[in-house]
Amino acid sequence: MGLRSFLQFFFILVFCHLLHLLPAVADHSSSLTLNSDTNAANHKSSKHSGGLIVLLLILGLLSVAGFSVFLFKIWQKKKRDAQQARLLKLFENDEDLEVELGIRD
Template sequence: MASRWNSGVSIILLFSFPELLLSAVVTLDSLEIYKNHEWLGSKPKVYFQCSGEKKAALPDVKKTYTVYKFKGEESFQPLTEFSSKKCKRCGFYEEEHIKFDDVFDEWEFCPSDFAASDGRYIRTVDKEFNATFLCHECIKHDETTNLDSDSHPHEEGHGMQWTIIIIVISVAASAIFVAGLVVAYKYWQKRKRQQEQARFLKLFEDTDDVEDELGIDSI
């Protein structure tokens, strides 16, 4: 029951705040290095790291021109997580004990990089490495964002239609109200004339009655 509630809250947050990714996990699917930066030809110590995060050491990567495949369940997985649409400064490095660590490559790692339908992102740096990353949640977020952005024109169209309908109804109601006032005014005038005529006739009737009582013949 709690898991369903959490899922519902996640969906609501995702639609309400599309900039949130709700913890999009990134794993390393494969890696092939083309260069060993060690001077004496010893085995490289390769690791992945994003700025401000811990190192993800890759102890199995020891040879150049060898494709290493991963299951996503290794001890160093996941490599990182995206909690928003913002990019991170990440890279592959080779650990050194004497001097500064060597850099295979550093780049702005973004959720939008995962544009493939299977959630993959392939990064190749000439003479350095070829890496494939996975982030299925990034694809789900992009689909939701696209769906939400695609719905805006329809929503705007419906909003315009409702505005036009409201304006038409307001004009019609105003016209009916004015017409009602005109009809009511004409009816009041007609009743007023009828009442004046009735009073005028009653005045003549009263005059005839007085003449009859006095015995005065009408001329």
């Protein structure tokens, strides 16, 4: 599985989890329109679900940040390897070039 397909899978997974949070937010806002008797009874449960939503959002943001750092480290390693390969290629003895120039037989 390539890095690109892994990224696509990850973003689809995050998007699906965000879609699951939307009904919880909609249910939370609809409880505010109820009358005051049921609103007081549902206040504790809505406070609990609101805290859960905040916790899930924080965990989601932390996982996205961690994944971004991971991808940045991979990009840095690939860039460093490419620079090292170019440097080695620059300083290696190219016998074909020496033969073409007549420096060596």
